[in-house]
Amino acid sequence: MKNFISFFLGLLLISCNQKNETIVKKTNTIKETAPLEKIDIDTTLFSVYDLSKTTTAIVVNLQEKKTYNGASFDEIFNQIETKDSLYNVLYGSQTNKIKNFEYYDTLGSYKLIKSKKLENEIKKIVEKSYYVYGTKGFSEVTINDVVVGLDECRTSIIAFPIQNFDTIKNGKPIFCSKQLLKIEYQKSYLETQYKIRQYEEKESINYDYKDNIKTKVFANIGDAYFAYNDDFLWGKYxxxxxxxxxxxxxxxxxxxxxIKKFWVDGLDLFGIPCD
Structure with a gap:
């Protein structure tokens, strides 16, 4: 067994088309909110990824019971999957079982499917809207659709597609929160970014699995610095x-x-369990 997994997986502390999603508010005016340390981090922050050329979504990792609402998401998914065999999507025409789902988007890294039963149950435990933060700004979005991306080896996910996120104004979407954060976008984070990269190199020196994608710092709240590792190509190309x-x-x-790790979340697209 490998001694170490990828940097992000090892450090996890919590871990078709866009349809019917609407932006309900766009603003870059910062409102007062509680200090980051006092926010319920386990149920507040989620990652946002480009899952295909047409689907950008808030993403929750499945089978991570110790992360945010992981146990609740897993419990609901497992109940629906047991009855409706959602994993049939992995076998395509090889199974004759009835499909209790519809395809949502099959053009990206994941074959995204939609189960009405799962959607109805998941909506009971998520917020109706979230603040999505990009590399330059943010906007508030509402949640209308719930889809699933399943894989035998890679991280399986539940996703909430968003639409019309203004990337020209707000940059590439990175993460979201249910509470509005007093986030700042400064012109340069090179000094802090260099320190974080040095820290990560030391932490991951003996890992068997890791990326060469360097960490990029894009925002902060006081001494808390927000960063990402992503080339933004894996979903689209x-x-x-x-x-x-x-x-x-x-x-x-x-x-x-x-340096203190406050929150880390990531996906395994390599498929470590099958290696």
């Missing part, structure tokens, strides 16, 4: 991507003090 472990993270970086 899988064959051109070198990113096997896309992730999002928050580090606490204070002068003359050790």
């Amino acid at each position: 899988p064959g051109k991507s070198k990113c096997k472990f896309p992730g999002r993270s928050i580090y606490i970086v204070k002068k003359d003090k050790p």
Whole structure:
């Protein structure tokens, strides 16, 4: 057995078409909110990824019971899957069982499917809207659809597609929160980014699985710095991507003090369990 997994998987602390999704508000005016340390991090932050050319979504990893609402998502998914055999999507025409789902988007890294039963149950435990933060700004989005991306080896996911996120104004979408964060976008984070990269290199020196995609810092709340590892190609152009472990993270970086990992979340697109 391998001694170490990828950097993001090892450090996890919590871990078709876009349809009917609407932006209900767009603003870059920062509102007051509680300090980051006082926010219920386990149920507040989720990663956002480009899953295909047409689907960008808020993503929750399945089978990670110790992360955010992981146990609740897994419990609901397992109940529906047991009855409706959602994993049949992996076998395509090889199974004669009735399909209790419809295809949502099959053009990206995942074959996304939609189960009405699963959607109805998942909506009972998620917020109706979230704030999605990009590399330059943010907007509030509503949740209308719930889809699933299943895989035998890679991270399986539940996803909430979003639509009309203004990438020209807000940059590439990175993560979301149910509470509005007092986030800042500064012109340069090169010094802090260099420190975080050095820290990560030391932490991952003996890992058997890791990416060559360097961490990029894009925002902060005081001493809390928001970062991502992603080439943004794996969902849209899988064959051109070198990113096997896309992730999002928050580090606490204070002068003359050790760096602290506050939150890390990521996907295994390599398929470590099958290696």
